[in-house]
Every structure is written in C-alpha cells, then in structure tokens.
Amino acid sequence: MQSIRNIAIIAHVDHGKTTLVDKIIHASKLFRDNQEFGDLILDNNDLERERGITIVSKNVSVRYKGVKINIIDTPGHSDFGGEVERVLKLADGVCLLVDAFEGPMPQTRFVLGKAIDLGLKPIVIINKVDKENCRPDEVHEQVFDLMFNLGATEDQLDFQTLYGSSKQGWMSTDWKRKTEDITELLDVIIDNIPAAPINEGPAQMQITSLDYSSFVGRIAIGRVHRGTFKEGQQVALMKSDGTVKKMKIKELQTFEGLGRAKAEEVSSGEICAMMGIDDFEIGDTISDVEVQEALPRISIDEPTMNMLFTINNSPFFGKEGKFVTSRHLRDRLFKETEKNLALRVVTTDSEDKFLVFGRGILHLSVLIETMRREGYELQVGQPQVIFKEGENGERLEPIETLVVDVPDESAGKVIELATQGKGELLIMEPKGDLQHLEFNIPSRGLIGMRSKVLTATFGEAIMAHRFKAYEPYKGPIPGRINGSLISMNSGSVTAYAVDKLQDRGVFFIDPGEEVYAGMVVGEHNRQNDIEVNLQNAKQLTNMRASGTDTNVKIAPKIQFSLEESMEYIQKDEYLEVTPQSIRMRKIYLDPSVRKRMEQKMEMA
Template identity: 65%
Template sequence: MRKLRNIAIIAHVDHGKTTLVDKMILQGHLFRNAASAGELILDNNDIERERGITILSKNVSVIYKDYKINIIDTPGHSDFGGEVERVLNMADGVLLLVDAFEGTMPQTRFVLQKALALGKKPIVVINKVDKPNCRPEFVNEQVFDLMFTLNANEEQLDYRTVYGSAKQGWMSNKLGERTDNITPLLDAIIDDIPEPARVEGTPQMLITSLEYSPYVGRIAVGKVTRGTLRPGMNVTLAKRDGVTMVKTRIKDLMTFEGLGKSKAEEVPCGEICAIVGIEGFEIGDTICDYDNPEPLEPIAIDEPTMSMLFTINDSPFFGRDGKYVTSRHIKERLDRELEKNLALRVEPGATADSFVVYGRGVLHLSVLIETMRREGYELQVGQPKVIIKEIDGRKCEPVEELTIDLPDEYSGKAIEMTTKRKGTLVNMVSENGRTRLEFDIPSRGIIGLRSNLLTATAGEAVMAHRFKDFEPYKGEIEMRSNGSLIAMETGQAYAYAINKLQDRGRFFVSPGDEIYCGQVVGESTREGDITINLTKSKKLTNMRASGSDEKMNIAPAVIFSLEEALEYIKEDEYVEVTPKAMRLRKILLDETERKRAAK
C-alpha cells in the first residue's frame, strides 16, 4: 500500500497552475523527453492551448519519495464552475496559487470559496516572484484577508506559504532564498495535506467526472470513499434521483499513473480511479454495494445564468464547408455534450430545427460552439439572453462581481461606461499608476462591455467577473445604439463600392469577400439599419480623363472573435458559424419582410 495524497490546484486564469503541474510531473522524472519540447503537457486540447486557459479538469499523479500524489488541475473561470464543484469532491486539500504581482483575483475567490466551504486544507503558493515590481509579502497578507472574509476556520487560516517561480522550476519556504528545484513544495504537500480517510465497510464511490474512449465507451471517474473495489465485482449503480437502482458489474479498474492510466487489481479507500463497463451512468450517481446499496449525496451544481438559441444554418451559403448541417446532427452533438458538461441544459426551441441552450456565461457557450465548429458543424446562434427568475413574486436577474484593472487616467471613463449599464461601484484602489475598480453589475450589462472598454482604454483594461447571485431586476439597459449596414445583393464585395460608402460606417468585410443579401457587412455611424450595395463594380467606358482613376484608401475590415460577435449582435440578428467562416446576418434576409415585421 502506497501512501496517498489527493490535491486540487486553484488559481486565477494565467497565474501559472498548469505550468506548475507540468514541473511537478518532471520532478517525478516521468517525462524528460516530452517536456523538452517546451509544450504544456496538460492543456492538450487545441482551444485550451490557443486561449491559454484550462477548460476541462484533468487528473495526473506524481510519485515522490514513497508517496503517490494525485493532482487535479481545475479550471479558473467561473463559467466552468460545473467542473470545479465536481473536482473538489475528489481532493483532500488544495494548492492556492497566486501571482506575486496581481494578487488574489475574482476567479481565485470563486474556487477558493467552494474549497473552504467543503473544509479542504489549503497550501498557498506565491508564484512568479522573479517578476520585476512583484510584491509577495503584500499578496500573502491579501490571501489571509480573503480567507478570513470567506469564513475559513482556524485550521484553514494556519496555512503554509511557499514562494517560487513555476516557469523557472524552483520553490522555497523562505522569501528571497532561491533553490534549484520544487521539492520544498512536494514536501509541504506530504506534511500538510491530510491522508484520505480509510473507511472500512461496503464499497461507495461518487462518480464526479467522466472520460470517453472510442474503444470501451464511457469511463466513470471518482474517489473511493469507503471499502475496496475490484475488477469483476457486482455493484449497484444508484442514480442521482435517489430512487432508481441499477444492478451492474465492474469490467476493469484503472488508476492514474503520471499522465496515463494503469490497470489495478484492487482500488483501496481514498484512491482516485476510473471504472470501465458501467452503462448509463451520470455524474453524481453512486457506485455502491450489490446487496444493500447506500447512495451518497449527489453533487449540487450552480444553475445556468444565460441562454442562447442554436439553429441550423439556412443562409444562402449553407453546406459549403461543413460536414454536419442538419438539425439531427446538431441535436445528437448537444446530447453528447450534456453527458459530460454538467452546467449545460438543452430545451427544444420554438421551431422544429432550433434548440435553446442554457449555460454559465458567454465563454462557457462560446467554447462549446468553437468545439463544434472545429468538428465540422455548421450552425447559427442567436443573441445571448440572461435568465430572468421569479423569486418571492419579484422579477430577479443574475448579478456578477466585476473587477476592472486599468491605468489611472482611464478610470473615469470606465466608471461612466459601467454605471451606464447599471453597475454599482463597490471598491476602488489605486497604486503604481494602475487603478482597480470593483462593481456589482447585472449579467446583461457585461455583454458587449469588454470590447467597448478595450477601445476606450487603448487595450489596457483587464476585466474579470464572477457570478454572485440572483437579485431584483435593475431596469432597462441601453445597449448598442448604432444600426447595421446590410448587403442588398448576393455576390462579391468590390473595393470600388466599399470606397464610395466608407462615410456610412465601418465594414466587417474586405474587397473580394463573397457576401449574400441580408448579411450584416458593417456598423452604421448612426441609429437605424441601412441597406447598401457592395457588389456594384465600376462601369468601364472607352473614354479616359486625367485624375478619374484616383487610388483608393480603404480602412481594414473589423474582424470579430466568436465571443465578440455573440456580444455584438442585436435581437434580430444571428451569428452564422461554419468550420471556415463566421458571418453576421439578419434573421429575416429579405428587406420587405424586415419592414413588414418592424410594423
């Protein structure tokens, strides 16, 4: 029996947690050659690498001395809260990783609050102490204050602090004393994190995560909380509703070794394992004794706060580059996503080929859309809408805590923009030429705020937000007031036409792009939509006059990312997403129909 430690790593986006886990794996001498390429081992899906964020939690293990340390990498964004809550159930302690310059951020707070409430013991790691102008002592004080406000108990407040730089691969117990490896951190884990409790009796395991393999199907992952599991054992699958019981048997058992898994003859209490051969399970179900099953309490998941309409692509350009275009394809894909994405809900839409998808925020839903697009799906998505609930007879909406970090000279502008969207300034701190503003703001107000803020602050603002609670409705919010420029005909956009119309607004298409009637090709300078013809070329005559062919200066087209496009569109518009293109369009393509509907 090896000695065990189960830890989860908590940190704000981009504070270096995935880099740290990679270094811990290297310390266990497992992957000398893989990591020499300089790639992150853990963030292995393309979207995670491009955005530099963790979306799916992952399990790895490190062997150090004669201990096995199971490490669970958690997502930092509150949009992936569904992932976080499940993962913390498997850990016995947490590593709280904080940037020595930025300090505690809203998302650190989000996961830490969950961990402290579950009674997990923390170790604080102050990372990036090699950065210029960092302030580790101040940050350590800040962490203590944060834990205190989150109602940590005496034992949790008596935490150990480790300083270091994950990128350079060293950690130390004392500030200013540099070492050449990260063993001080591994020693701290062994000394401070409690061993998982060994409980004798009939087996119990809560399924907290799942993996999929094309060979054996769905694999259940969780921590054995009582008894021992063995391959070939007959067990009962107790569903999360607390009523349904399914008799089944375990085909194979695997434990996490390094980055992979290895088969196990038995899994003792406290170990994290993967089970093959259980059919039809959901996250939150319990695997328990065959004869007298005792289910565990299922995981409570935060509710969705946003909804979006997904529908088939019916634009004139449909089916050009996608492989899956029918509503049946989209429905099957959404059903598959529901199996592993806990915070997601799908309901049928108003028409037969549309679906209303509920999620935790624009990022949560846009990652799903981006994944589908890369798999070859074509679809159209409507404007994100927040979920309005009735609580005690009052209309309530989701409210978020918003933090904006920006240079001093732009703070007035940021406050003006946020209060216009019904934000309330809660706190304001200024130091070293930068100001940090904290607001309570309705989720509706955050939609589209990021791009406006970046424009107003010359790209300097850093914005982070997390869901707080449902509060009474705050009233109407003035959103984008400029109208759209709409294409009048299908064809190719000509430089000649764009040049002549540049005073009308800014364009989203470049000369030579294919456009169709009803596509949104730009933003007007004033209110109200304008229909324009970009497919008009210059009429050629055999007469030439000096100066008639002056050269054209065309401003470059505005290119949206998927989130920006979703936040930009109005209620009567869709974002059309295909594997190779992303276009904005009006729901009604025909101008006469639009005028009729407006009446």
C-alpha cells in the first residue's frame, strides 16, 4: 500500500500559490524535457489567466521518494470561500503561503481559521523573500501570533517554516541560504504532514466537488473516508433530504499528474473521481449498500448579496448572443448552482426574472463574465445586500473587515472614503513604508469603494476585505451623487453632438457608436438625470462661415470594467451584458413611463 499525503495550498489572493504549484510540477518531472507548457499550469480557463486569480480549486498529484502527494490549489479570494471550505475536507495538512512583505492578510486569516478548526497540520511558507524591503522574520512572528489567536493546538503551533521564492523556484529553511530548487519543501511535506489514515470497514465517501464530461455526464469527486470502492460495485447515495438511492459505479479514476488514471479499486485516504452516480449534490455521501451511514454535511457560509438577472429586452437584443430567451437563462443559472456551492437562484413572480444570491460582487461578476463568453445575453440590476432580522426584531446587515495598505500621504483620503461608507477605523499602524489600515464596514459601503480608493491613491492602495458577521443596521449611505446623461434618440453618435455637450458631463461612448433611446451614455455633472441628443449633425451649407472651423477635440470615453459597471448603476438602471458589449440603460426606456414610475416611488 503506497503512502499518500493530501495537502491543500492556502494563501491570500496574489501571494503565489499557483506559481508554487507550477514549480512543484516541474520539480517532480511531470513533463518531458522537450514538452511545451506555459506558466500558471493549473489556472486553465481564460478568466483565471486574465485576472490572475484562481476561481475553482484544482487537484494535481506528484510522486516524490515513493510517496504520492495530492496537491489541491485553492482560490485566495474571499468571494470563493465556499470553494475553499469544501476542499479542506480532502486534506490532511495545509501549506500556508504568506508574502514576505505583506504578511498575513484578511483572507489568510479566514482560510487558516477553517483549516485549524478541522485540525489540519500547517506548514508555513514565507514567499517572495527576493522582494525589496521584505521582512521574513517579522512575518514569521505575525503568523505565529495569528495561529495562536485562532486557537491553534500546541501541535499546530509547532509548525515548520520555509522561506523562498516560488517565481525563482527555490525553498529553504533559512531565508539567507538560497538553494537550487524546491526539493526541501517536498521533504518537509513528507516529514511533517501525516499520511492519509487507512480506515477499515464498510466503504464511505463524501462528494466534495464535481466534474462534467459530455460523454459520461456528471462525475463525483471526493476522498474515500473508509473502506474500499471497486469498479462495478453497488453503492447507496444518501441525499440531503434523507432519501437513499442505489447505484452502480461504472468507473473509478485517481488523480495522476495533471490528469486522471483509471483504477480498479480505491482505498481510504485516496482522492478519486467516480462515474455512474447520477442526481447527486455536493455534500451527499456514497456508502456501502449494506451499511448505510451518512457523513456530516458540509456547511457553507451564507450569501451576502443578490442581483436581479433578466432577459435582454433592449432594442439591440439578439444581435450578438446565441442564447437570449428566458428558458436559456433559467437552465444556465440552475446548472451553475449544481457546482457553485455559495450561489443560490430564486425564481420571481415573473417568468423571465431571477434573483441570484452570491458572496460578493466578484463572485457574481465571474458568473456573468462566464455566461457572456458562452454566448448569453442578459440584463442585471443593481447589486443589493441581504438584510436579516435579529432576535429583537432589529434590522441586521452584513459587516466586513476591510484592510487597506496605502502610502502615508494618501491614508487620510482612504479613511475619509471608508468613513463615508459608514466604516469604523480599528487599526492604523506603519507597515514598512506604507500605512496599514483596518476597518469594520457594511457590505453596502464597499460597493463602488475599490475604484474610488484606487483613484484617490493613484492606484497605489492594496485592498482586501472578508465577511465578518451580521450586525445592526448602520444607517443610510449616500450613493452616487451625479445623475446620468440619457440618450434621447436611437442612432449613430456624431462627434459634433458630443463636442457641443462636453460641458454637461463625461461620456461613456465614442462618436460613431450606435445607441438607443433610454441608454445611459454618460455622467451628468449635476445631481439630476438629463436627456441629450447625440445624433445632431452639423448643418452644411455652401456659405463660408466668418470664423474658421476649429478641430473638434473630444475627451476619450470612460471605459468601465464589468465590476465597475455593476457598482456604478443606480436602482432605476440595468446593465445590459452581451458577448461583445456592456451597456448601461434605464429600466424604463420611455421618458414618460420613467417619470410616472419616479412619481410612484416618491408617493410610496
């Protein structure tokens, strides 16, 4: 029986997890010497590569000194916390990766807390010691204090620390001694992480993630908790509602290298993929037919934000997308809930509107971006936070911990912006040449905060936040102050019209673009919305004008990313998302209907 080590790599976003996994893959010679491969081998979908973040956790296994090491690369962003919690169930130990300058960040605390609660043995890797003004010894002390504060046991506090640079491909127990490669890390994993326990008895496994293949359908992935599963075996699937279904395993696979290999049987401690199991959910237990025992279900943090998803009914619908009907939208959203645990979809009284609940703006925007790339057209409303009612009938709202590292001269601006969003400053201390600020702030106050902070600090702020708890409502937060510029007519935008209107505000469109009546084309420099005519052309005559025509100078349009657009829109606006465009529009395109609705809202 081969010995197995199951290890999850956890860290804050951008601290170098996926790069480290790359180097482990190289060190264990999974590729032939002449084989071509890129960087960030595990971030294999376009969205992950473009944003430089891991969204879905992935498994890879390497063999070293006769031991099989299953490595699980986890997301670092708090919006994908649902992914991390499930994945830790597969592991016996964790590699905590910390940046040698930034030290433990809020997301590090969130994931490490989960790992310590599960009793996993940590190995600490202080990464990026090649960076200027890094402070490995201080960071090592901070990690120890953090673990102590999270209630780690003595065994967990007696952790092994490695220093190095994933990018340069070396790891060492002393940061002043640079080694040739990262084999010291693999040795430490084998020596410190306990081998996967072998539990004898009737077979039992919990489904912690799933895969999909167009040939065999859904594939259940999990770690065998007890006993042995064999190909062709009859098993019982135990669902959340207490029902039990009998099924047959068609095929078993284990993770080998970057892929999967077929296996006749899989014993306890090994991570495997099982084909032939239908109609399962994440958290269900697969067990022996004779001895039906369910494992405790995985609990996932509740969503804190919701958005209205609806079909695209703008004048430009169907021009770019393949999937435009409410049936397409419904099927796609419900399909997403099968594998995206922290997401919930609720139908409304209208056939073509759905409320989608998620963990934050990034969580929802990744879903929208994935859908538009698949050819869907849809519209989404303004993100809303989810309120709850307390025991005494008081209104509760989600509060988050916001951490900002910012240059000294910009700290005042950041504190002012956070205070406007009802943030409360808890900690302000120097961290190298930066100021380290920590706030408690309502989730509502974070909507639109990132772009404001980056503008105020000339892009130098490092921001991170994580959900803390539901606390009493903090009072109203002022939204966007300026009104919108709304197109009066449909048609092509002329440079002449934009030039004449530049003193009214800033534009989100360029001359030559097609717009429709009711579309939001810019931001007014006052508080009210106004309609503008963008199709005005210059009247040409054969009379010579007394003044010479000056060249039209038009300021470039403001280009919004998907998240910035989601944070920018108001309650009476939708975001229209198609495979090639993102447009903002008023919910009611007709100005007279818009006025009637405004009056109704005021009366209500």
